[in-house]
Amino acid sequence: MYQALLVDDEYMILAGLQKIINWGDFQISIVGTASNGKEALDFVEKNSIDIVITDVTMPLLSGIDFVYEARKRGYHFKFIILSGYQEFEYAQKSLQLGAASYLLKPINKKELEHSLNKIIKELKEEQRFEQTNQFVIGQLLYQWLQGEDVLFELQNKLGSQRQLNGNAFTVLCVQLNQPIEPEKWEEWAEKQAFYYTIATGSEEAYLIIRSTEREEIKAVIHYLIERTVKDMTFFVGQPAFSKETVPESFASIKEMRARSSFYQQSEKINWYSDDKQTQEETDKQIGAINKSILSRDVSQIRLDLKQFSLGLEKNKVLPEFARWQTYMILINGYLIFDSLNSPSFKEATQAVFSSKTFRELKTLIEEKTLPTHALSKRLMYGELTRQAIDVIQQDYQQDLKLKKVAADLHINAMYLGQVFKKDTGKSFSHYLNEYRIDLAKELLIQTNEPISNIAYQVGYQNQGYFYKIFKQYLQHSPREYREHFRKEISTNAVYIDEEKAVDNDFL
Known part of the structure; x- marks a missing residue:
């Protein structure tokens, strides 16, 4: 049985996770729970764990920081990140650490089962290969590419014959239409002086070339083309001028592949360019x-x-x-x-x-x-209404009154009010307040400005009146709206496809 740890600061989430599926069907035993990252780290130090399912935001130590600290201390396990927010930064950090999945709350049973199936498959395959030294080297190389602190261990595994000497490296991603046996990669790596690690299905490999010179990189590419299937795609990462910046070369490839998939354009050899x-x-x-x-x-x-x-x-x-x-x-x-x-x-x-x-x-x-x-609808408004709307949108910060606007437009205030309401279905003051509230909503969403400043910026001199009008229109206070809508935005802000997780599915 694989041993799993559940981590979340909400008791109901922990209880729900234990009941949402039959863990035994996945050969998984829940051996512990923790309410924050510190408790989880203490548990991992005392127990052997294969799988961790952790929330992102928790007191004392976040889920991402817990995984990062565990990695630093040499504890390796598969993990799934849970979050109520689909923030790009959270997703990016979790993927960089090697997350199997980034799942949003409330947890979807099928998505969890799919993620666990994927993890179990990875664990079984790792068990079959981890006895070979080359597999261990490949794993360490991949962890190094992801920014983990395994360089010393990797150097020891590589031995004196294949040390990571020099300060010029380039990561090369090779995509194949059919798998290549690990023995072949080992042979080619030895002859061409590169290091390699194989990703999911053996149809994708990452090479670490000990050079940043384009001609030398081309030589490796041509060597591989001559000895393998001709239909290959290469992504050449940004040059790395120290061992510490090699993970940046790897990260640049992930961005290049995302672009290639999104724009549906790809050359046989794709070179990094500064953007x-x-x-x-x-x-x-x-x-x-x-x-x-x-x-x-x-x-x-x-x-x-x-x-x-x-x-x-x-x-x-x-x-x-x-x-x-x-x-x-x-x-x-x-x-x-x-x-x-x-x-x-x-x-x-x-x-x-x-x-x-x-x-x-x-x-x-x-x-x-x-x-x-x-x-x-706006184009159907009469000329007077459009002029009044233009005044609102230009001078909303001022103390606008229908009488003053009418005077500026050289028209009777009562007549302007009647025309405005007939065209828009709203009184002048209602339209003005609605426009100001919309501007306030944007500032609440996109900035961290104090609410008192926002009230002033959109034309309200009295903060109490601003609160009253805001709640009247939206049934929420400005603070409540900011918190609620930011959550709603974050839910839409990042979509992570399974294909994007391929780089983290190391076998």
């Missing part, structure tokens, strides 16, 4: 779009959105970054032209974060970023 300039270019495009949105120039917005999607495709921006930037544009578009409470906003948000390919995201950028229904 700092790309990010600066994207930031400029985002700024131009937001400027157009604020000016409410619909034709210019659509032109800018097209340029934005072309820039994403040209620069192969990371999928997560592309989705997130699209989402930020989406928020600004709906704040100006519609509402964040609009059903179409939530529908568009889900579509953005569930997009699997750039083609899907591009369609969303060009067709869903702007709320067309709200735009069409």
Whole structure:
């Protein structure tokens, strides 16, 4: 039986995990539970553990910090991360540590069973191969690539003949259409002076080449092509000029593969390129779009959105970054032209974060970023109403009154109020408050500004009145809204496909 430890600071979650499935069907015995990372670390030090299922956010020591500390002390086990938040940072850290899965609460029984099946399969395969020294070396190499502190142990296993000498390394990922026997990799590694580790199914290998020179890397690639199936794909990571930065070369490959899958474009040999300039270019495009949105120039917005999607495709921006930037544009578009409470906003948000390919995201950028229904409705407003709305959107921070706006527009205040309500279905003051509250919602979501500052920024001089109006419109206080909506955003913010977890499924 495999021994498992459950870790969560919520008693009901721990109790539910023990009952959600029949653990015996998976040859797993729950040998312990812990309510925080420190308790879990103490338990692991005293007991042999094969599998850990741990929450992320806990008192004393988080789930991720617990796993990291356990790794540092030499304890190795398979683990699944649980979280109520789908935060990119949490998911990224857990995957870097080698998580088998990142599951969201409430736990889906089928997803848990799928993850456990995957873990059991890995454990059985490891048991079959761990007696061979080459397997141990491969495992240590993979852990090293993931940033674990195993370099000393790895050097000992490699022996004096194959020490990690020098300060120039490049990680190379080789994708195959059919598996290659480990003995072959060992033979080629010895002849070509590289180290290797084989990932899931033996159809994917990571090579650590002791050079950063392109010609020397090409020589290794050509050597492999000549001796294996011709249909191979290579991803060459960023150069590493010390042993400590080799994991960064590995991480860059994971990003390259994510781009390749998302943009559905891949060369036979894919070389790393620095994307700092790309990010600066994207930031400029985002700024131009937001400027157009604020000016409410619909034709210019659509032109800018097209340029934005072309820039994403040209620069192969990371999928997560592309989705997130699209989402930020989406928020600004709906704040100006519609509402964040609009059903179409939530529908568009889900579509953005569930997009699997750039083609899907591009369609969303060009067709869903702007709320067309709200735009069409606004274009139907009369000239006076549009002028009044423009005043609201430009001068919302001031003490706006219908009488003053009417005077500025040289029109009778009562008449303007009647026309405005007929067009929008809302009084002037109601529309103004709703617009201010929408702006406040954006600041609550996207910044850590004190609520008193936010109230002032959106035009409320009296914080108490701001609280009253906010709760009247949303049935939540600003603080409650910030906490609730951030959770809702995080649920949509990161989608982790099984394919992305392949790099962590070491056999």
